Amino acid sequence: MAHETIDTTLPQTNLPNESGEYLAKREELRLAEIELMRQRERVAELRRHLPQGAAIQDYVFEEGPANLDAGDAPIRAVRLSELFTGSNRSLVVYHFMYGKKQTNPCPMCTLIIDGWNGAAHHVTQNADVVIVAAADPITLRAHARKRVWDNLRLLSCGANTFKFDLRSEDREGNQDSTVSVFTRDSDGTLRHFYSAHPRMSEDIKERGLDLLCPVYNILDLTPQGRGDWYASFDYPPKLYTSNEPKYDKQHCH
Numbered sequence: 001m002a003h004e005t006i007d008t009t010l011p012q013t014n015l016p017n018e019s020g021e022y023l024a025k026r027e028e029l030r031l032a033e034i035e036l037m038r039q040r041e042r043v044a045e046l047r048r049h050l051p052q053g054a055a056i057q058d059y060v061f062e063e064g065p066a067n068l069d070a071g072d073a074p075i076r077a078v079r080l081s082e083l084f085t086g087s088n089r090s091l092v093v094y095h096f097m098y099g100k101k102q103t104n105p106c107p108m109c110t111l112i113i114d115g116w117n118g119a120a121h122h123v124t125q126n127a128d129v130v131i132v133a134a135a136d137p138i139t140l141r142a143h144a145r146k147r148v149w150d151n152l153r154l155l156s157c158g159a160n161t162f163k164f165d166l167r168s169e170d171r172e173g174n175q176d177s178t179v180s181v182f183t184r185d186s187d188g189t190l191r192h193f194y195s196a197h198p199r200m201s202e203d204i205k206e207r208g209l210d211l212l213c214p215v216y217n218i219l220d221l222t223p224q225g226r227g228d229w230y231a232s233f234d235y236p237p238k239l240y241t242s243n244e245p246k247y248d249k250q251h252c253h
Contacts, residue, residue, distance in 0.1 A: 010027070011023070052191065053191040054192050056080075056182070056190050056191065058079045058081050060078070060159075060160060061077070061078050061132065062077060062078075062158075062159070063155050064137045064138070064141050068141060068144060068145045069145075080162075083128055083153070085124075087184075089127055091128045091129075091184075092123070092127055093130055093132050094113060094130075095175075095178035095179070096132065097133075097175040098139075099136070099140075099175065101174045102134070105143045107232050111215060114237070115213060115215070116129065117148070117149045117152050120151040131154050134156070134157060135156060140154050147237060176197060176198070177197070179209060180192065181193040196208050
């Protein structure tokens with residue numbers, strides 16, 4: 001479908017009654033959006049060209065049956081190396097804030113993982129994806145069952161140092177959300193490639209994982225914007241039933 005440029009301006013609609021002021025400001029925004037896209041590409045290129053990351057241990061996790069409806073047994077041990085399903089594939093891990101000092105599942109993490117569950121079958125065409133939490137497998141799977149996370153591997157790391165080593169847990173067991181990417185060399189060496197946290201600086205404490213969540217990016221398209229809205233368990237997903245237990249509110253980050 002062709003889009004015609006008119007006097008160096010690229011109209012976004014065929015509406016005949018848009019004001020000149022609106023069209024001028026929308027064109028200014030279009031050019032800013034192009035620059036933002038190019039900046040994201042520059043950042044992605046910097047990320048792709050990071051030097052070789054540190055070699056890491058072959059962490060052991062706990063995992064239940066692939067089918068959430070099949071119960072929680074048996075629980076089996078699975079190594080980090082076993083999460084790679086092929087050669088020349090990266091492993092993307094979301095560190096879920098749940099377990100140890102985080103006694104309730106994080107609503108914001110849940111928001112992000114809701115989206116990942118819907119996109120997992122697309123992502124796994126190119127990379128492997130898992131969710132890791134300090135919560136024990138049965139507790140983690142109970143929450144996943146309520147959210148219908150049926151496209152994701154769910155792993156417990158409460159018995160190892162994985163989350164501490166990647167700075168999504170402190171020595172007292174306080175949790176943080178994080179995304180990490182790992183690679184595997186041809187000789188089997190496992191390496192950390194990239195990690196990001198919500199906190200980016202002293203004045204940016206919760207925006208570091210923005211691009212992982214479509215919800216806020218969709219809200220940013222509206223005149224109301226994202227505002228100070230925060231995810232919660234007060235509005236259950238469509239497949240919840242009215243008799244599902246409610247969680248205590250617990251702010252994250």
